[in-house]
Amino acid sequence: MSKILVVEDNKNLRENIIFLLKKNNFLGEGAFCGEEALSKLGNSNYDLIILDINMPIMNGKEFLVKIRSNGKNIPVIVLTSNSMLDDKLELFDLGADDYMTKPFEIEELIARIKSILKRGNNKIENIKQIGNISINFDSKKILLNGEEQIFTYKQYLIIELLAKNLGYPQNKVKIMEYVWGESEENLEFDSTTLESHIYSIRKKLGKNFIKTIKGIGYIIE
Numbered sequence: 001m002s003k004i005l006v007v008e009d010n011k012n013l014r015e016n017i018i019f020l021l022k023k024n025n026f027l028g029e030g031a032f033c034g035e036e037a038l039s040k041l042g043n044s045n046y047d048l049i050i051l052d053i054n055m056p057i058m059n060g061k062e063f064l065v066k067i068r069s070n071g072k073n074i075p076v077i078v079l080t081s082n083s084m085l086d087d088k089l090e091l092f093d094l095g096a097d098d099y100m101t102k103p104f105e106i107e108e109l110i111a112r113i114k115s116i117l118k119r120g121n122n123k124i125e126n127i128k129q130i131g132n133i134s135i136n137f138d139s140k141k142i143l144l145n146g147e148e149q150i151f152t153y154k155q156y157l158i159i160e161l162l163a164k165n166l167g168y169p170q171n172k173v174k175i176m177e178y179v180w181g182e183s184e185e186n187l188e189f190d191s192t193t194l195e196s197h198i199y200s201i202r203k204k205l206g207k208n209f210i211k212t213i214k215g216i217g218y219i220i221e
Contacts, residue, residue: 001025001026001027002026002027002047002048002117003026003027003028003029003044003045003046003047003167004021004026004027004028004029004046004047004048004049004050004113005029005030005031005037005040005041005046005048005049005050006018006021006028006029006030006031006050007030007031007033007034007036007037007049007050007051007052007055007060007063008030008031008032008050008052008055008079009032009033009052009054009055009056010052011032014030014032015030016106017050017106017109018030020106020107020110021110021113024110024114026113029044029046032055033055033056033057033058034055034057034058034059034060034062034063034066035057035058037049037051037063038058038063038066038067041067041072042131044221045129045130045131045166045167045221046074047074047075047117048074048075048076048077048113048116048117049067049074049075049076049077050076050077050079050109050113051063051064051076051077051078051079051096052078052079052080053078053079053080053081053082053091054080054081060078060079060080061090061091061094064076064078064091064094064095064096065094065095067095068094068095072129073129075097075098075116075117076095076096076097076098077096077097077098077099077100077109077112077113077116078091078096078098078099078100079099079100079102079104080099080100080101080102081101081102082101083101097116098112098116100112126138128163128164128166130163130166130209130220132144132145133205133209134146135159135160135163137160137164140156140160142156142159142205144204144205149204149205151200151201151204152197154179154180154197155197155200155201157178157179158175158179158194158197158198158201158210159201159205159210159220161174161175161178161179162175162210162218162219162220163220166220166221167219167220167221168219169213169216169217169218169219170217170218170219171216171217172194172217172218174217175194175217175218176194179194198210198218
């Protein structure tokens with residue numbers, strides 16, 4: 001399920017967009033201004049951003065410049081009250097993927113979201129960006145701040161499973177099945193082996209990269 005951040009200072013509009021996102025099987029979260037949105041981006045991962053231009057504290061253009069200069073390539077749909085061509089061209093130069101002029105039909109916004117996510121699906125699923133960590137599922141390379149980190153194949157598979165199920169905890173049996181290729185019935189479960197691999201991964205990518213969910217298993221958020 002795609003996760004979308006709605007950055008809009010108008011509370012009624014923000015909540016209305018989030019409500020319709022949920023009705024269309026998206027996860028929607030809101031932010032009041034650019035600063036709050038940056039904070040959320042630092043703590044979570046999103047598949048798309050809906051961005052209002054005229055906001056207090058940090059406006060949409062400043063926010064767009066900030067995330068693009070930080071290397072974040074999340075698709076952004078801009079909401080603007082300015083219909084002038086020069087303004088729209090500037091938004092594309094700053095890194096916007098699409099725009100809608102206010103007032104607009106929210107159903108059209110939903111259609112544009114679906115179109116952008118559908119176009120970008122292959123790219124999104126082959127390279128996953130999680131904070132300062134980049135995982136390439138094709139080359140099986142993992143970069144931390146742009147530098148490749150070396151893992152054993154089994155360690156990579158642990159990361160791959162958790163990253164492909166971002167935000168959803170995976171129990172130890174499922175991880176062992178995925179990594180060691182055993183069915184649950186035939187699995188000779190040795191949790192210390194898995195735990196030692198998790199420990200090695202955390203040493204390289206940070207102790208909070210993979211979190212332990214007591215009584216369940218592990219998660220990357």
